[in-house]
Amino acid sequence: MLEELEQHYRQATAALAASEGREALAAWHRDTLGKKGSIYLLTRNLGALSAEERPAFGRRLNEIKAHLEADYDQRLAEAEAAALEAQMAAGALDVTLPGRRPAHGRLHITTRTLRDIYRIFGDMGFQVYRSPDVETDEMNFELLNFPPHHPAREMQDSFYTTTPGVILRTHTSAGQIRAMREYYPDPIRVVLPGMCYRNEQVTARSEMQFTQVELLAVGDDISFADLKGTLTDFARRLFGADRQTRFRASYFPFTEPSAEMDISCILCNGAGCSICKYTGWLEILGCGMVHPVVLRNGGYDPERYFGFAAGMGPERIAMLKYGIDDIRQFWANDLRFLEQF
Amino acid sequence: MRVPLSWLREYVDIDLSVAEVAEILTNAGLEVESVEYLGLPGAELEWDRERIVLAQVLRVEQHPDADRLVLATVDYGAAEPKVAVTGAPNLFAYVGRGDLTELRLFAPYALEGATLYDGHKDGRVKAKLKGRPLRGIYNDSMLCSEKELGISEEHEGIILVRGDEIRAEEQGSRGAGERERADRGLPPAPPPPRPPALPAPGTPLQDVLGDAVLEIAILPNTARATSIIGVARELAALTAKPLRLPGYDVVAAAAGAGRPPIDQRVVITTDRPDLNPRFVALLIEGVQQIASPYWMQHRLRLAGQRPINVVVDISNYVMLEVGQPNHTFDYDVLRRRADGYAPDGPVRIHTRLPHPGETITTLDGAERKLEPYTILVTDPAGNLSIGGIMGGRESEIGPTTTNVLLEAASWDFINIRRSANALDLHTEAAYRFSRGVPPSLALLGAKRAAELLRLLAGGTIAPGIVDTYPDPAPPVVIDLDPVYARKLSGLDLPAGEIAALLRRLEFVVEPAGERLRVTAPDHRLDIEGPHDLVEEVCRLYGYDRIPSTLLADTLPPQRRNVALEREERLRDLLAQLGLQEVWTYRLTSAAREARLLPVGQPDDRPYVTLSNPPAPDRYAMRHSVLSSVLEVAAANSRHAPRIALFEIGAIYLGSEDGPLPDELPRLAIVMTGRRQVEDWTDGAPASFDFYDLKGILDALFATLHVPVTVEAAAHPSYRPGRCARLLVGQQVIGAMGELHPGVVKGFDVRAERDQAVLAADIDLQALLPLIPDSYRYTALPAYPPVREDLALVVDASLPASAVEAALRAAGGALLRDVALFDVYAGSQLPGGKKSLAYHLTFQAPDKTLTDADVSRQRGRILRLLEQQLGATLRG
Numbered sequence A: 001m002l003e004e005l006e007q008h009y010r011q012a013t014a015a016l017a018a019s020e021g022r023e024a025l026a027a028w029h030r031d032t033l034g035k036k037g038s039i040y041l042l043t044r045n046l047g048a049l050s051a052e053e054r055p056a057f058g059r060r061l062n063e064i065k066a067h068l069e070a071d072y073d074q075r076l077a078e079a080e081a082a083a084l085e086a087q088m089a090a091g092a093l094d095v096t097l098p099g100r101r102p103a104h105g106r107l108h109i110t111t112r113t114l115r116d117i118y119r120i121f122g123d124m125g126f127q128v129y130r131s132p133d134v135e136t137d138e139m140n141f142e143l144l145n146f147p148p149h150h151p152a153r154e155m156q157d158s159f160y161t162t163t164p165g166v167i168l169r170t171h172t173s174a175g176q177i178r179a180m181r182e183y184y185p186d187p188i189r190v191v192l193p194g195m196c197y198r199n200e201q202v203t204a205r206s207e208m209q210f211t212q213v214e215l216l217a218v219g220d221d222i223s224f225a226d227l228k229g230t231l232t233d234f235a236r237r238l239f240g241a242d243r244q245t246r247f248r249a250s251y252f253p254f255t256e257p258s259a260e261m262d263i264s265c266i267l268c269n270g271a272g273c274s275i276c277k278y279t280g281w282l283e284i285l286g287c288g289m290v291h292p293v294v295l296r297n298g299g300y301d302p303e304r305y306f307g308f309a310a311g312m313g314p315e316r317i318a319m320l321k322y323g324i325d326d327i328r329q330f331w332a333n334d335l336r337f338l339e340q341f
Numbered sequence B: 001m002r003v004p005l006s007w008l009r010e011y012v013d014i015d016l017s018v019a020e021v022a023e024i025l026t027n028a029g030l031e032v033e034s035v036e037y038l039g040l041p042g043a044e045l046e047w048d049r050e051r052i053v054l055a056q057v058l059r060v061e062q063h064p065d066a067d068r069l070v071l072a073t074v075d076y077g078a079a080e081p082k083v084a085v086t087g088a089p090n091l092f093a094y095v096g097r098g099d100l101t102e103l104r105l106f107a108p109y110a111l112e113g114a115t116l117y118d119g120h121k122d123g124r125v126k127a128k129l130k131g132r133p134l135r136g137i138y139n140d141s142m143l144c145s146e147k148e149l150g151i152s153e154e155h156e157g158i159i160l161v162r163g164d165e166i167r168a169e170e171q172g173s174r175g176a177g178e179r180e181r182a183d184r185g186l187p188p189a190p191p192p193p194r195p196p197a198l199p200a201p202g203t204p205l206q207d208v209l210g211d212a213v214l215e216i217a218i219l220p221n222t223a224r225a226t227s228i229i230g231v232a233r234e235l236a237a238l239t240a241k242p243l244r245l246p247g248y249d250v251v252a253a254a255a256g257a258g259r260p261p262i263d264q265r266v267v268i269t270t271d272r273p274d275l276n277p278r279f280v281a282l283l284i285e286g287v288q289q290i291a292s293p294y295w296m297q298h299r300l301r302l303a304g305q306r307p308i309n310v311v312v313d314i315s316n317y318v319m320l321e322v323g324q325p326n327h328t329f330d331y332d333v334l335r336r337r338a339d340g341y342a343p344d345g346p347v348r349i350h351t352r353l354p355h356p357g358e359t360i361t362t363l364d365g366a367e368r369k370l371e372p373y374t375i376l377v378t379d380p381a382g383n384l385s386i387g388g389i390m391g392g393r394e395s396e397i398g399p400t401t402t403n404v405l406l407e408a409a410s411w412d413f414i415n416i417r418r419s420a421n422a423l424d425l426h427t428e429a430a431y432r433f434s435r436g437v438p439p440s441l442a443l444l445g446a447k448r449a450a451e452l453l454r455l456l457a458g459g460t461i462a463p464g465i466v467d468t469y470p471d472p473a474p475p476v477v478i479d480l481d482p483v484y485a486r487k488l489s490g491l492d493l494p495a496g497e498i499a500a501l502l503r504r505l506e507f508v509v510e511p512a513g514e515r516l517r518v519t520a521p522d523h524r525l526d527i528e529g530p531h532d533l534v535e536e537v538c539r540l541y542g543y544d545r546i547p548s549t550l551l552a553d554t555l556p557p558q559r560r561n562v563a564l565e566r567e568e569r570l571r572d573l574l575a576q577l578g579l580q581e582v583w584t585y586r587l588t589s590a591a592r593e594a595r596l597l598p599v600g601q602p603d604d605r606p607y608v609t610l611s612n613p614p615a616p617d618r619y620a621m622r623h624s625v626l627s628s629v630l631e632v633a634a635a636n637s638r639h640a641p642r643i644a645l646f647e648i649g650a651i652y653l654g655s656e657d658g659p660l661p662d663e664l665p666r667l668a669i670v671m672t673g674r675r676q677v678e679d680w681t682d683g684a685p686a687s688f689d690f691y692d693l694k695g696i697l698d699a700l701f702a703t704l705h706v707p708v709t710v711e712a713a714a715h716p717s718y719r720p721g722r723c724a725r726l727l728v729g730q731q732v733i734g735a736m737g738e739l740h741p742g743v744v745k746g747f748d749v750r751a752e753r754d755q756a757v758l759a760a761d762i763d764l765q766a767l768l769p770l771i772p773d774s775y776r777y778t779a780l781p782a783y784p785p786v787r788e789d790l791a792l793v794v795d796a797s798l799p800a801s802a803v804e805a806a807l808r809a810a811g812g813a814l815l816r817d818v819a820l821f822d823v824y825a826g827s828q829l830p831g832g833k834k835s836l837a838y839h840l841t842f843q844a845p846d847k848t849l850t851d852a853d854v855s856r857q858r859g860r861i862l863r864l865l866e867q868q869l870g871a872t873l874r875g
């Protein structure tokens, strides 16, 4: 009897191994371990055994049932895993097909550049002060120490309105006097952003309309050394911590001493390339100590107060930063340009 | 200003590279914009040091088989002379004259393998010199023309120069220069590096004629650098080297019979010493109009001037060297005119403003009308020249002139600038005078030019000088407080060091108590106050050596800029909502903007208009941001399938309250084309319609917490029936809708058929103040909501906003949300009706609602809406 049991076990094991797939396994289970399965049928033979034989047979039968159940569970798990694999394999995608891109908006590159400038100077206590685009000649020139017919006026060709004495501002320095007169006698730290206009031939390098940011600080303890430190910090935050700056003497009627600030070329790091015309330096902004005449015109006594001013072009900064070679792109607003930023 | 380095070296010793010189000058405010090289490394044509050398012409013989070729035997430094076959016409005169060694004739000489410009081709085409037979005689070397070396376009003959004309000789004595130095309290200059050895045959041509020319940008305060000496003076100060000035003494003829001094022959007066402070004149007789020496021609050419003849060249040379423009009159013409007004008296020169209607014929032959402020040089017979700008035709020196009256004057720079601009006459003289030429230079320039005319043109200087200088400018004296200098510069220098730096620039500095008393040199017109002196100290000390510090001054009161903050918030929100920001031109024209209003309705506020517009259609500051954005949309509509743009910017409305316009911020939005980017998964996306724009605005105002309501409106820019105005309370803040087809056409926006162009135009002056900085939050519900759907049938003309408002009013506090999910009008409904289906969300803050609660609310809603709007439940 025991012999028959073992033979049955071998047959069932072989049949399990031969069953592939969940359905075949389920059929095997029904036929082997089910209520009417072959193992169950073997228990019927128990009655034919002697009382001595019966416990051993029963023990062995239970062992075999447990083994077969365990083997079955393992085979079923394998079969299910294989089925899942097959199902997933059938659902493979071409991951290189393009995705669905949501339409989204962007800020203009000029806005982004202005915000960079506001943020850096904001951290140093400078706040944004805005003044009109359409300005008086007095604010734009005379009070900034540009006398009528002075050669300095030819540095900035103006658009004149049909109202005498009213022009389109040529620089946001025009807001200096307004800020000083409004804030006197407080110390001042402001950035003056805005649109400027010059009667120039429109080319890849010059526009009749452009944005500018002017910086103005006034107080009783402000020196050219502070100007250098503040602007060098600015340049490093905007263009990278390893930027070198160079200050060289220049001329603006409303500052004295005046300077141009250059930064070491962001492309070649000073080695010389076509962007920096092989000088290793890029001109970034003009600056200087506020001229005593301008301080006085703003209401501040030049014997007591000192100040510095700087003017920079956000387009120029963006052009250097992103390698844009044509300033007209800023106003053409071609989406193929704008969507790159 | 073009500054040849070799010329600069005449006045200052330079032991630096060209790049170092350029850097030093640039850092000190004389920006070297470019360096142009002639013959040296860096030049477009570098002269081979081995193969392009100076040669001495020893003998010239006729080519045996060619009339138009000669054989020149030259010494080029090698052991044996060499023969070059050449057709240079300026050698023909020497044929058969035997040994020419004593004539010391020199010429540039190129040997086989040298690269030169091809003299026979237009433009500059490089070619390598190769040996070949010329009419039977093998030739492998060449005497060069200026064109072949890249010096000029001249190719008529070779450069053939007497040895002593190759380089500038000491011209005039140095003694006067030394006296000038002594007058200024300067130590004597060391002797110049002279006499220069005559260059030997075989010297590389690079070392003889090669040069580097610095192009220096002139700023309004660096007019002093419009001369070679001016630049040399800066370089000397910056490199702490002495400056060598040229001799300013003149060797005049002895006064005697037949040669009366100039002051008996010429009298100069002015009635406007304010406009013409100084007028210096010398008389040089017996001038020969020959070519100027080669060194002078070469220098003029390098500095950008074309050599003409010795008289014109000296005039230009002195202007470039000293910085004093000067003018040469034909003295015989002046004398002839004087014979008419004073046969026995002197020539009477007078500077004055023009008579009404007076004109002048300038030396370029043009008859010119004169502004009432343009000062003239005249005599009693009429006018002679426009002071400081251009000479007149009649008194100009001609080819036969032998007696020259030399004028060197000074003029008010503002007046010259105005006059030159009005006359549109931008001569080299006007360029300098309109930037300021100090009166002290008039005398130096006049003497220098006269002496050169004597030395180089064979002239004789009449005794004496006429110097009309009625009100000499007082010296500029400034007290400089070293404490002020430190506070302004951040550089802590002892008074002694400040004084030493200023003295290098020829300032006279004396201690005056704690301060320094500083007298500016008379060649500086740009020094007005102590701040100018601090700049000079900083320049000489070196901007780069000044410390860098951070602001330690009191932090000013920190003020918000609320308008800017809110504009920036709007920009962020609009970009998040899918719109691309643009920045546009603000100059436009009334006609461009009128396209926005196809049925008329002119704008009644005046435009700000330009008197010098850049283009006929850009003469006015805009009244509409929408018009600007539509132009951008139109340009992009040629290639972009999806256009969704906004701009936040100002419009400019002429004001009656003052000269300046009102600058008012506006927001404009334009949308057209595809709602989404087309992709391969879903076919072509739908097009933007009215409700896309409406949804963006709804989301925008909801996020800003501004309660904007929308009502149907009529506006000529928009399609009737698809336009709305935006209100906050009773205040209109803008308009939106689908643009009128006439507007779309007017702007040439290329929309595909059935694609609408949507636009909104919002007054930010009105909106921005309504944006709250803060608002209360609504607590999240603690009890579950109950959702009910409700479809109502109402008159088709009833606005949805009215139905929703009634629903919310009727639903009371328990009706937490109302969401429209379907609109239907069609055959299943009676004519003139539409169905609106809503999701209603009921929720109580304090309990779970029962079916009975909801049913009660629902009944109440239906009852009230039927009463108020005639609404019925859709069956």
Ligand SMILES: [Zn+2]
Binding pocket: A265, A266, A267, A268, A269, A270, A271, A272, A273, A274, A275, A276, A277, A278, A280, A281
């Ligand atoms: Zn570079």
